[in-house]
Amino acid sequence: MQYQEVSQRIYYSNKEYVPVGEIARSLIAFESLVKQAPEVLEALFPDAKVIDIEVFIKELRSDSIWEDLVVKLIFGNQQRFDECIENTRQKLGIEQIMNKNPNFLSAVLVAMILAGGAYYLGKSSTSSDKEAKATIEANNNTIIKIGAGMVDMSAEEFTNIVISAIKDKEKLAENSLNVVKPAKLDPNATITFNEDPHIKISNASVRAMPEYKSKPEIAEDVIEDFHDVRLEIRAIDLDSTKRGWAVVAPSLHKRRVKLQLDPTIKPMDLKNKLSINGHITGVWGADNQGIKVPKLIFLREILD
Incomplete structure (x- = not known):
């Protein structure tokens, strides 16, 4: 060398x-x-x-x-x-x-x-x-x-x-x-x-020159309940209450997010519907920029 x-x-x-x-x-x-x-x-x-x-x-x-x-x-x-x-x-x-x-x-x-x-x-x-x-x-x-x-x-x-x-x-x-x-x-x-x-x-x-701010460490997931939230349905799976479902909750975030149904909700209740209102539980995390984003939505109850 x-x-x-x-x-x-x-x-x-x-x-x-x-x-x-x-x-x-x-x-x-x-x-x-x-x-x-x-x-x-x-x-x-x-x-x-x-x-x-x-x-x-x-x-x-x-x-x-x-x-x-x-x-x-x-x-x-x-x-x-x-x-x-x-x-x-x-x-x-x-x-x-x-x-x-x-x-x-x-x-x-x-x-x-x-x-x-x-x-x-x-x-x-x-x-x-x-x-x-x-x-x-x-x-x-x-x-x-x-x-x-x-x-x-x-x-x-x-x-x-x-x-x-x-x-x-x-x-x-x-x-x-x-x-x-x-x-x-x-x-x-x-x-x-x-x-x-x-x-x-x-x-x-x-x-x-600004102060360098490192990307924040990914925080633990945050769970929050929301009442009477409109959900736009983007994907459904009538054979499963956990897989293949996706929605957007415009009042919370524009991101498409995975949806899970409460055991009391029948998949057929959502068939042919483009949107619904319901009580939900949201699971929030952070993206690569440290910004709070929804990761999962549990649909607890459908409102008429």
């Missing part, structure tokens, strides 16, 4: 002390984000094959927050490493991207962080989140131009590669927001990479 080490110095311009826990979480998130970087690097340089990537702390300083890190790119063998260097040389005309230009990796990582924040905000339709997303994307356009210029690509091509290469965008968003989180403790903070004032997460972007 062959490897290449690239230094990454990250400066949070906070003026006040930051809790150790916040720094630890941001470092763990940064490591996780870096481990997503090979997807982007291999898309940018198809001849490269990064089989592993490791992040080491070289130095931490408490005046504001200086994080001096080493990113270790591990290639499959010497041949593959040489191919990566050759491919890079073909794109750049120089060999410095791996050795003497660690700012290229910085540009990639910052572009990933900002893309992760924009992706997270893009899931919301509120006007404030749309404005925040636009702020972050404006910052990212600057970073993308820097990265694209280093590999002789158009900004559009570079953007498409970075965005499409990341498979787990939800994880990217989580990592991105947690990397930025310590800076949000200071209303004026920025985050600069490798002491390059151009490769920076601006204060506006820091403030625009």
